[in-house]
Amino acid sequence: MLAELFAGKNVPLVGLDISGSAVKMVEMTSTGKGAYRIERYAIELLPAESVVDGNIANVDAVAEVVRRCHKKLGSGIRNVAMALPAAAVITKRIICPAGLRDDELEAQVESEANQYIPFSIDEVNLDFRVVGPSGTEGTEVEVLLAASRKEKVEDRVAVAELSGLHPIVMDVESYAMQLAFELIRTTLTHGKAEANVVSADIGSVDTKVTVFRDQEVIYQREQAFGGAHLNLEIQRHFGLSAEEAETAKRTGSLPASYEAEVLNPFLENAAMEVQRALQFFYTSTQFNSVDHIVVAGGCASMPGLSEAITLKTGVPASVANPFAAMQIAPRVQLKRLVADAPALMIACGLALRRFDA
Secondary structure (H helix, E strand, O other): OOOOOOOOOOOOEEEEEOOEEEEEEEEEEEEEEEEEEEEEEEEOOOOOOOOOEEEEHHHHHHHHHHHHHHHHHHHOOEEEEEEEOOOEEEEEEEEEEEOOOOHHHHHHHHHHHHHHHHOHHEEEEEEEEEEEEEEEOOOOOEEEEEEEHHHHHHHHHHHHHHOOOEEEEEEEEHHHHHHHHHHHHHHHOOOOOOEEEEEEEOOOOOOOEEEEEOOEEEEEEEEEOHHHHHHHHHHHHHOOHHHHHHHHHHHHOOOOOOHHHHHHHHHHHHHHHHHHHHHHHHOOOOOOOOOOOEEOOOOOHHHHHOHHHHHOOOOOOOOOOOOOOEEEEEOOOHHHHHHHHHHHHHHHHHHHHOOOO
16 A cells, blocks of 8 residues: 555644655644644755655655754644655546445456556555545446555655654645645635636746646646746856855845846746746647636745736736635744745645545
């Protein structure tokens, strides 16, 4: 089994997101009737090249950052929900007869999986979830199966265990993002049926654009553009090292020409990447419009980014905040949370796994 992929344990846990540039943790509690409260969160930057293309390249270094992040979080909960990059997981929806016993369904799924997985079953972790009935007669169910190479799962499990944590859920980043995005989407559509809402997740190395229609993903595209491009431009333009560029950007100590000569061109390029993804969406589907764009990821809080995307695409854009309708614990600084929220989408979605039945 894929380290309990998809499985909700309904026990206290912390959402743990390991991205290419940082470790992020979120802890939430339920306030009843589908409402939540954010209790605490923490972010710790990762050393360069410790995570490359979603793969953990230095287990010990990442584990040390996870340990520090959990200490900063200040939570007594050591159970964590983690996620694999979508590129590391093969997913497929299949149809199975309804009413199978658990062992019969598992055998059926494993048999079906052999058709879609280009590796030996012995080399992968496999898990599945029954999505619901298929068709109207109730004789079949739709099942979502997922498989990943064992080493992909084992690396993340090793990181958690080395840092003193207990991984009890292994999700897929795109599904965790979708859970958190649903908290935002419902407030944007105001009950409007069949609205197309876009998530533009601009991270450190890539931009992931996902189009949602109701609760379904109808389009996804990933493009090689992210905040690392801005850092490289800062280095080139001002003759700084990678560490100096990152420090100067975070402390606001760059020269006065930074905004006009470096930041604004980056914002324009980011907006063009989102526009390009939407053009692909329009030309490859039957749709020719979207209703709203939600900007997420580590770059989303950059001043002027959502405005640049609105100007370039002609679509209203706003910065992601899955915590907007939640209660906020007194220990959480609201101003800082609003700034960090776009980068916490996956960690938030993972924290929501605590409340799965």
